Amino acid sequence: MCLEYKIGPYHLLTSDLDVMSRMLGVRSRCRCAEWYTGMRFAPTRDNVESEKDEAKHSALRSKMAAGLLARQWYSGREVDRLEERVDGTDTSATAVRVVLLYLFTTPRVLEKFRAEFTEAQVSLPIRDSEANDLPYFQAIIKEALRIWPPVIGLMEKEVQPEGDVVNGQFIPSGANIGYSAFRIFRSKKLCVDDADEFHHERWIDTHQDS
Numbered sequence: 783m784c785l786e787y788k789i790g791p792y793h794l795l796t797s798d799l800d801v802m803s804r805m806l807g808v809r810s811r812c813r814c815a816e817w818y819t820g821m822r823f824a825p826t827r828d829n830v831e832s833e834k835d836e837a838k839h840s841a842l843r844s845k846m847a848a849g850l851l852a853r854q855w856y857s858g859r860e861v862d863r864l865e866e867r868v869d870g871t872d873t874s875a876t877a878v879r880v881v882l883l884y885l886f887t888t889p890r891v892l893e894k895f896r897a898e899f900t901e902a903q904v905s906l907p908i909r910d911s912e913a914n915d916l917p918y919f920q921a922i923i924k925e926a927l928r929i930w931p932p933v934i935g936l937m938e939k940e941v942q943p944e945g946d947v948v949n950g951q952f953i954p955s956g957a958n959i960g961y962s963a964f965r966i967f968r969s970k971k972l973c974v975d976d977a978d979e980f981h982h983e984r985w986i987d988t989h990q991d992s
Contacts, residue, residue, distance in 0.1 A: 797965035805939045812939035815958040876932035925982035936960030
């Protein structure tokens, strides 16, 4: 079943990849639901992450992009720049902790990682371009993010006014559909039978020695 759980009168939860693509696609007619209001830093003032009006959101994003290109911060609020300064700090810290967890609890993985790191003679601290050239390290990062995704918000979308039909099921107007990142990344559609296991070799080219 594509919509697996009803978590409220008008709140549905899915881990179906097709439904997720339909909700989040560029041409999706679904609208941002009230869930995004929780992304506000000020109770009555929207920012680029909480703004649900498409036109206003696009305007904020374009200003942010221009600011980033000019190496300046822009939050869409013109006064303080809290969003950019805190955005990603907790999720990045979570990702680092998960990578370290599996490195330190899997000796053979740690040994191969050390060998790759030493052989590459990278800078300290390592540069992004150097890290991207370490396939074993990249596989560890990707698998850590898959098995423990640091961003797990429902990202709910509201069904359009005329309602929608998803895999033969009619979903009424105003219903909110969220998704479970944790279940999606552990789906057997993606990882066959070892979805709950840390198996970073799945990200390495099968022609390489893992």
